[in-house]
Amino acid sequence: MDSKLKTFLKFIRIEHTIFDLPFVFIGVELALIKMHISYFPILKVVLIVAAAILARISGMTLNRLMDLPLDRENPRTMNRELVTGKIKVSEARAIFIISSILFVLVAFSLNTLAGMLSPVVLLSFYLYPLTKRLPAISHFVLGLSIGIIVIAGYIGISASFPNQWQLYGYSIFTALWIASFDVKYQDQDREFDKTKGIKSIPVLLNGKIILPILMINLASSAILLLSSLGLVDFILNLVSVAIMLVSIPMMNGNDIDTIFKRFYLPIPFIILLGLGLQLIPSIAQLKI
Secondary structure (H helix, E strand, O other), X not given: OOHHHHHHHHHOOHHHHHHHHHHHHHHHHHHHHHHOOOEOOHHHHHHHHHHHHHHHHHHHHHHHHHOHHHHHHOHHHOOOHHHHOOOOHHHHHHHHHHHHHHHHHHHHHHOHHHHHHHHHHHHHHHHHHHXXXXXXXXXXXXXXXXXXXXXXXXXXHHOOXXXXXXXXXXXXXXXXXXXXXXXXXXXXXXXXXXXXXXXOXXXXXXXXXXXXXXXXXXXXXXXXXXXXXXXXXXXXXXHHHHHHHHHHHHHOOOOHHHHHHHHHOHHHHHHHHHHHHHOHHHHOOOEO
16 A cells, blocks of 8 residues: 555544444434335435545544644654654645535535535534543533434435434434543543643543443443334344443553454444344335
8 A cells, every 4th residue: 555545544543434434324224214215325325425534534634733732742642643744734734624625515415404514514523622621521522523423324315304313312322432432542641631731531530430431331321222223223232232331341451442443343333233134124125
C-alpha cells in the first residue's frame, strides 16, 4: 500500500469508521422493512455508506485539528500524524473541508430531508472536542454523534423521520454504549488531562471508572433488550449484553486496544446479525 494512503487511513482511524457502519445498517434494515419496499435500493445503500464515511472523516479531522496543541504535549499522542508532520495542517484542513462538502452533497442526493439534516450530523461530530472541559458531558456528546447515525440510516432510505420507537431505542443504546467506551479511552490520559483542565469522568473520579461504566452499560443494556424486534433479535441482543457485562471487570489493567477488539468490536455486528435474522422473511422478498 502506498505510504501516503496508509498514513491517511491511519489519520482518519479507518478501523473506527468501519466499526460505525453496522449502526447505519440498523437504520437501513428497519427502513426497508417498515416501508415494504419491493426491491433492494443498492445505489441508496452505497450512498449512505459513503455519507457515513465522509461524516466520520470530517469529524475525526476536525477533532485532530482542534486537539493539535494538546496532542503536541501529550506523550501518548506525540506520534500522531499532524504532530509528526506526516499530515500537514493545510492538508488536514483540506480533508476537513472536502469531506464536509461531499457529505452534504451525498446527503442531498439521497433525499431532501437527509440533505437538510446533514449539518446536524456534522455538528454532532464537531461538538465533541468543544465539550471536553465541561464536567463529564463530552463522553455522551461523542456517543450522540455515533447514535444519531442509526436514525440517519433510516432517513437516508425512507426520506422521513422514523415512527418506530425501537429505532430510537437502538440509537440511544448506541450513544450510551459508545460513551462507556470513551470513559475507558479517556482514562489513558487522566494525569495529563488534569493539568489541562479537561473534566472527563476519569479525571473527576480520579480513575475510579468501573462504577460509571457499569451504570452506563446497565442502562444501555436495558434499552437494547427493550428495543428487540422479536425472539431471535432478543437472543442475540442478550449475547451482546453478556459481552458488555463481562468486559466491565476487565476495564482495569487492560489496554484500550485489547478491550476494543475483544469486547466492543464484535457487538455492533452481533446486533446487526440479530436484526437481519429476525427480519429475513421480509428481506427475502426484496428484489435486487
